[in-house]
Amino acid sequence: MDQKEKKIWQTVSIAGTFITGACLVISIFQFFSYKINEPFLVTRFDSLTINTVAFVGYLYLLLNPLHFTAHVIVFYVYGIGNFLDxxxxxxxxCIITSAVFLYFINFFKKHMVLKIIAFSIIPVASVFMQIFFEGQLMFWISAMHILGALFMMLLIFLLFYPRLKELGTQHFEKKIDSSLCTPQDLDFLTRVLAGEKYSAIAAFHNISESKLKARMLELYKILEVKDRVEFLMIYNNTSFVLEDNTAV
Known part of the structure; x- marks a missing residue:
């Protein structure tokens, strides 16, 4: 990912804010009109709650477009809401989209099976709730729709998998002016990309964690990213080298 892609995600966040804002306005009108007599609490509040969460999520993404965890929350909540409705x-x-975002932030890298089970509990429970509220016939019709959608998404995945695999193996090199960065700084960046905690990096270099964090903020500014999250997203699969721009 590069700065151009960051701008794309900024545009996505702007569009998402307008769309979820419009949905929130509609759900407010629905709450005070069509659903005012709904006896079941979930069906009365689900639309309003879901669209509120989504709108707040995209407001946050306006400022932090590469914080994919917010995308996860938005799509997961939308998915649950649609299952309930x-x-x-x-x-x-929506649920699969949220899972894709989780994959890209390496959520499933450790304890994958347990995390997939935990991730699936609420969506599966929401689907089975339909047995009680819509009857078995509608449930099985919905199940067939889900299987059909899964099959189509599997076909799409198989079409794009070779390209995704190729992107995952690409490696990039980022040159940094040696007047702005030291070899120790490069090690900081490399270790952060490898997933090491600040405390471990500071201990390795025998410096305080606060000093390391202060320096990392300076390095993020040099690399034109806001924070660690953006750094990990933009410079994934990147190695850093010093470039001497001093005139001879």
Whole structure:
């Protein structure tokens, strides 16, 4: 990912804010009109709650477009809401989208099976709730829709998998002016990319963690990223080298 892609995600965040804002306004009108007599608490509040969470999420993403965890929350909540409202295909797409974002932030890197189970509990429970509220016939019709959507998404994944695999193996090199960065700084950056904690990096270099954090903020500014999250997203699969720009 590079700065151009960051701008794309900024545009996505702006569009998402307008869309979720419009959905929130509609859900407010629905809450005070169509659903005012709904006896079941979930069906009365789900739309309002979901769109509020989504709107707040995209407001946050306006300032932090590469914080993919916020995208995860938005799509996961939308997915659950659609399952509760019977929109199973759209709900499934939202849940899978949130899972894709989790994959890109390496959420499933450790304890993958347990995390997948935990991730799936609420969506699966939401689908089975339809047995009680819509009857078995509608449930099995919905199940067939879900299976069909899964099959189509599998086909799409198989089409794009070679390209995704190729992107995952690409390696980039970033040159940094030697007047702005030291060999020790390069080691800081490399270790952060490898997933090491600040405390471990500071201990390795025998410096205080506060000093390391202060220096990392300076390095993030040099690399034109806001924080550690953006750094990890933009400079994934990147190695850093010093470049001497001093005139001879």
């Amino acid at each position: 019977g929109g199973n295909v759209l709900g499934l797409i």
